[in-house]
Amino acid sequence: MEEGESSKEDGSRAGESDGAASADSGSSSSRMPSGEAFRPYVSPPQSSTGASVKPGTLRIIVRKPLVARLTKDILETFQICNPNFKYSEALNPKRFLTNPSVGVKNDGHDNAASNLILYVNFVLVNMVSNQRYIVKDLLGQGTFGQVAKCWVCQNNSYVAVKIIKNDPAYYQQASVEISLLHVLNRKFDPDDKHHIVRILDYFVYQRHLCITFELLGPNLFELIKMNNYKGLSLNIVQMFSRQILHALIVMKDAGIIHCDLKPENILISTSVKPPEIKIIDFGSACMEGQTIYSYIQSRYYRSPEVLLGYPYNTSIDMWSFGCIVAELFLGLPLFPASSEFDLLKRMIETLGGQPPDDLLRDAKNTSKFFKRVGSIHRLEDDKACKGVTSAYRALTEEEYEARESERPKLGKRYFNCAKLEEIIANYPYRMNSPEEIKKENLTRLALVDFLRGLVEFDPGKRWSPVQASHHPFLTGKPFTCPYEPPPETPRIPVLHTVTVDHNPGGGHWLAAGLSPQVANSNRCLLQNSPHFQNVPFSYGSSYGSLGSHGSYNDNAAVGSSYGSYADVNNMHTYYSPVGPCGVNIHAQIGGSFLGSSPDARRIPQLSHGNGFGPSPVSLGPMSLGASPTQFTPPSSQMQISTASPGKYGTTSPARSVHIPSRGKAAAVGHYNRRRNWGYSTVCAQSYESASQHGPGHHGDGISWSHPDTYSGGHGGSPRSALLASNHANWRQQRGVGTGLSSGPSSTNHQPSAASHAHNSNTVSLRSSEVLFDKPECNSSVPDPADWDPNYSDESLLQEDNSDSLAFEFNGIHLRNTMDTMNVTSAVGRFGHSRKLAHMNFISTNHRTDGPFQAYSLGENSHTSTHDMHVGYGRLSHFSQNIPSRFGQQSVHQFSHMNSTFIHGERNHQNDQPTRSNYSMEG
Numbered sequence: 023m024e025e026g027e028s029s030k031e032d033g034s035r036a037g038e039s040d041g042a043a044s045a046d047s048g049s050s051s052s053r054m055p056s057g058e059a060f061r062p063y064v065s066p067p068q069s070s071t072g073a074s075v076k077p078g079t080l081r082i083i084v085r086k087p088l089v090a091r092l093t094k095d096i097l098e099t100f101q102i103c104n105p106n107f108k109y110s111e112a113l114n115p116k117r118f119l120t121n122p123s124v125g126v127k128n129d130g131h132d133n134a135a136s137n138l139i140l141y142v143n144f145v146l147v148n149m150v151s152n153q154r155y156i157v158k159d160l161l162g163q164g165t166f167g168q169v170a171k172c173w174v175c176q177n178n179s180y181v182a183v184k185i186i187k188n189d190p191a192y193y194q195q196a197s198v199e200i201s202l203l204h205v206l207n208r209k210f211d212p213d214d215k216h217h218i219v220r221i222l223d224y225f226v227y228q229r230h231l232c233i234t235f236e237l238l239g240p241n242l243f244e245l246i247k248m249n250n251y252k253g254l255s256l257n258i259v260q261m262f263s264r265q266i267l268h269a270l271i272v273m274k275d276a277g278i279i280h281c282d283l284k285p286e287n288i289l290i291s292t293s294v295k296p297p298e299i300k301i302i303d304f305g306s307a308c309m310e311g312q313t314i315y316s317y318i319q320s321r322y323y324r325s326p327e328v329l330l331g332y333p334y335n336t337s338i339d340m341w342s343f344g345c346i347v348a349e350l351f352l353g354l355p356l357f358p359a360s361s362e363f364d365l366l367k368r369m370i371e372t373l374g375g376q377p378p379d380d381l382l383r384d385a386k387n388t389s390k391f392f393k394r395v396g397s398i399h400r401l402e403d404d405k406a407c408k409g410v411t412s413a414y415r416a417l418t419e420e421e422y423e424a425r426e427s428e429r430p431k432l433g434k435r436y437f438n439c440a441k442l443e444e445i446i447a448n449y450p451y452r453m454n455s456p457e458e459i460k461k462e463n464l465t466r467l468a469l470v471d472f473l474r475g476l477v478e479f480d481p482g483k484r485w486s487p488v489q490a491s492h493h494p495f496l497t498g499k500p501f502t503c504p505y506e507p508p509p510e511t512p513r514i515p516v517l518h519t520v521t522v523d524h525n526p527g528g529g530h531w532l533a534a535g536l537s538p539q540v541a542n543s544n545r546c547l548l549q550n551s552p553h554f555q556n557v558p559f560s561y562g563s564s565y566g567s568l569g570s571h572g573s574y575n576d577n578a579a580v581g582s583s584y585g586s587y588a589d590v591n592n593m594h595t596y597y598s599p600v601g602p603c604g605v606n607i608h609a610q611i612g613g614s615f616l617g618s619s620p621d622a623r624r625i626p627q628l629s630h631g632n633g634f635g636p637s638p639v640s641l642g643p644m645s646l647g648a649s650p651t652q653f654t655p656p657s658s659q660m661q662i663s664t665a666s667p668g669k670y671g672t673t674s675p676a677r678s679v680h681i682p683s684r685g686k687a688a689a690v691g692h693y694n695r696r697r698n699w700g701y702s703t704v705c706a707q708s709y710e711s712a713s714q715h716g717p718g719h720h721g722d723g724i725s726w727s728h729p730d731t732y733s734g735g736h737g738g739s740p741r742s743a744l745l746a747s748n749h750a751n752w753r754q755q756r757g758v759g760t761g762l763s764s765g766p767s768s769t770n771h772q773p774s775a776a777s778h779a780h781n782s783n784t785v786s787l788r789s790s791e792v793l794f795d796k797p798e799c800n801s802s803v804p805d806p807a808d809w810d811p812n813y814s815d816e817s818l819l820q821e822d823n824s825d826s827l828a829f830e831f832n833g834i835h836l837r838n839t840m841d842t843m844n845v846t847s848a849v850g851r852f853g854h855s856r857k858l859a860h861m862n863f864i865s866t867n868h869r870t871d872g873p874f875q876a877y878s879l880g881e882n883s884h885t886s887t888h889d890m891h892v893g894y895g896r897l898s899h900f901s902q903n904i905p906s907r908f909g910q911q912s913v914h915q916f917s918h919m920n921s922t923f924i925h926g927e928r929n930h931q932n933d934q935p936t937r938s939n940y941s942m943e944g
């Protein structure tokens with residue numbers, strides 16, 4: 023029975039709300055206010071007798087927060103106290119969600135950061151469809167603006183609305199996000215099976231582009247955080263990895279590079295059972311072959327080729343994916359670097375190699391990090407050069423300082439063990455029984471092998487999503503020897519080819535793929551768009567065929583995703599989905615760019631009067647980026663116009679080619695705080711090196727290749743192929759494994775050291791060698807009010823249905839084996855974290871806070887096991903920092919699309935009742 027009902031039954035709200043109050047009521051009658059409102063508490067007859075309560079009268083009261091209970095129906099109470107009391111909602115002070123909330127731009131609608139000033143119950147309206155979105159909470163803030171949780175009254179559902187800053191550059195980039203997501207949703211994942219967030223609607227409101235997404239739950243970083251920065255169980259790592267790979271397969275098929283894959287951008291959809299992850303934030307994404315930005319990816323997850331300024335393709339997402347998988351297991355980023363120098367240093371140390379010479383030879387930033395110490399071997403000499411030391415050596419700190427005139431920032435070391443194999447092997451065990459440990463050892467061996475294929479220095483040797491998806495770590499097949507990925511088959515240009523009608527929406531390519539309603543919406547948005555002129559459609563040309571990136575099936579077992587992008591060129595240009603964009607983001611004309619990375623996200627800036635802008639002259643199609651062949655250092659091609667610094671910022675002090683983004687840098691900078699959160703590690707156990715144990719990955723010298731399907735196939739290095747061709751198709755070869763261990767030193771290794779490292783660093787995991795975890799880290803998690811800048815008592819007032827959140831997460835077993843990952847055994851796991859829903863987590867999406875209480879990986883302990891749940895006692899602390907959105911999704915999901923919504927989206931959330939526990943089995 024609801025509390026409200028029971029209180030009516032009692033006739034005494036004050037007495038019901040707190041047991042202590044009722045006990046006290048008799049003695050404190052003198053303090054009771056006179057009048058109707060507060061009467062002495064009279065116990066119900068049944069209770070007062072002390073007799074056993076009849077079964078029929080049993081009441082189960084779900085306790086709501088005290089503040090909520092005390093203020094429930096307070097208006098009626100006031101009216102009872104004072105019949106003249108009148109309440110007017112208009113007099114309510116606004117509960118601002120946007121900070122700062124001072125309107126200084128856009129007629130007072132926007133704050134200084136060009137963010138629309140939002141408050142609770144602010145209404146966003148799609149003027150075309152009259153669809154109203156009532157803002158209830160803020161889910162996140164990012165570079166591009168704010169993400170609000172909104173209620174759609176028509177169908178009593180919640181959605182997430184990304185409200186882009188009122189700024190042409192952000193508007194433009196957000197329109198790319200809409201376009202790419204639309205293609206992914208509609209053409210490559212029409213049935214919503216591949217873990218990519220669904221876009222539901224978009225519109226312009228008060229000069230802000232608003233994008234409506236399905237509402238999702240917490241992100242993977244939040245999940246790790248909830249688990250006290252301890253890693254997740256291998257079952258869950260496997261499950262999430264499979265799902266992420268599904269998305270990556272689709273994205274590769276679509277030729278789309280996410281460019282900012284990280285745990286924060288992988289959200290858990292708690293509305294389905296078992297829970298699924300979804301990849302969000304395509305605001306940095308671009309088409310393969312059209313990669314205009316050289317400064318991308320969040321630092322921890324940045325691939326070597328991006329770091330070094332080398333042409334890139336979808337394989338950079340695979341690197342990030344590897345880092346994410348490792349982080350899910352470890353609870354900490356694999357490369358928590360404080361600077362790019364630090365990042366490279368960590369990569370070299372952990373992986374035991376360095377990028378191959380031909381990559382270093384052609385990358386534009388090589389000289390910043392490497393010193394040439396020998397002759398550069400031509401590609402054709404590669405075979406002959408096996409065994410010859412690299413022509414490059416990584417700079418020492420001193421050398422770097424001398425070259426760059428600044429000391430490189432070096433982050434804290436969280437893992438005492440340097441090498442990947444050691445880090446994984448020495449991670450504390452989560453179980454007791456020798457059998458389980460033995461089993462886990464095997465899985466860890468598979469994990470190491472899996473990671474080796476992902477965090478592979480050579481992008482040409484890095485596994486593709488399809489190849490990775492067959493790894494025993496994911497398939498569950500016994501892992502007996504190093505995985506040999508199947509060669510990829512050429513793309514079959516049929517299945518999901520994006521064909522675009524020539525002129526369905528007046529030439530608007532995206533409109534071609536949208537429903538008529540959406541096309542209409544676009545036309546209307548032309549008028550509504552604050553940033554682009556309303557110009558007639560005039561493009562009759564074809565923007566067809568995105569794809570030819572053929573076969574894909576749900577099991578990722580067939581098909582491939584690599585290689586020929588012959589017709590991807592047809593996608594070199596497209597338009598703003600919300601109107602002819604008028605801005606060509608090829609930067610040859612010196613438009614300024616915001617950065618594009620964790621530190622700075624790339625936004626083409628519209629330099630006023632500098633050739634960029636909504637002039638009819640520039641009504642060319644919007645490019646998704648230059649092809650790798652067009653890849654040029656930002657200094658030459660992506661330069662900031664010095665003549666016209668533009669409106670949007672100045673050149674980054676660190677990297678002259680970037681303008682710091684407004685927000686991204688700050689956001690990602692929060693990561694760096696983590697390094698200071700005391701994570702000492704002492705590797706107490708001697709560890710036998712891979713070379714002593716392992717047979718060596720590919721130690722038999724197996725080499726493999728796949729047919730070079732790219733029409734201009736390159737027999738040489740994949741990197742040169744990439745350089746020369748734009749395409750991600752190359753001959754993949756495994757070097758002859760020597761079984762030698764690649765030492766942590768970056769010097770004097772062999773040219774294919776990375777490969778060798780992969781090949782040879784297999785580590786035997788024996789239970790006797792287990793480094794036991796200390797029983798419990800001394801967690802003194804402060805009250806969230808102490809460290810959560812967004813914490814306020816007001817949050818206690820939010821959402822009474824928060825309990826559902828706790829139940830949502832009951833199903834996530836962070837420790838147990840797959841067998842036990844079921845609903846029933848999950849109950850209560852997070853059961854005491856009922857305040858999960860009350861906290862504002864906005865800043866934590868960016869890892870802004872939180873005592874870094876993860877335990878020391880190598881710290882000595884005589885405790886025989888590490889129980890991941892030991893920390894759960896502290897979850898209540900952490901849970902208090904979970905955003906309210908966690909608990910608020912129990913409301914019915916978005917289930918009805920207004921006519922202007924994109925049609926055809928499968929809404930798996932429909933018909934989902936309020937969620938309870940679920941199985942986590944993948």
Ligand SMILES: Nc1ncnc2c1ncn2[C@@H]1O[C@H](COP(=O)(O)OP(=O)(O)OP(=O)(O)O)[C@@H](O)[C@H]1O
Binds near residue numbers: 239305867
């Ligand atoms: N569909 C969604 N459901 C729930 N929360 C969401 C959703 N989309 C975004 N968010 C929240 O909003 C935050 C910002 O979203 P998003 O990453 O798309 O914006 P951004 O401006 O690109 O951010 P960043 O600068 O961090 O990349 C996310 O970290 C997430 O917490």
